[in-house]
Amino acid sequence: MDKRLQDFFFSEQEQGRLNFDADLKYADLLRQSLSLFPDGDLPNPVFDLMELTNSLSFAHGLRLGLDLREWAAL
Secondary structure, eight states: OOOHHHHHHHHHTTTTTSGGSSHHHHHHHHHHHHSTTTSSSHHHHHHHHHHHHHHHHHHHHHHHHHHHHHHTTO
8 A cells, every 4th residue: 555545544543533443343343353362362464454454445445535526526
């Protein structure tokens, strides 16, 4: 992912505008996933995969939103 997009993604999380835990389905699925691991933490590769997919989804949504804004201005 582009460094600027990644910085924006983390900034949105830190400022509370992108809060995955606020989504009940996400929180439930995360709880179920964590229960599969006895130490209570996701293994690093699984955590890294989740971070990457979240970042890619954010980047796609942002690009789509910008494209829609441009399209609507026509």
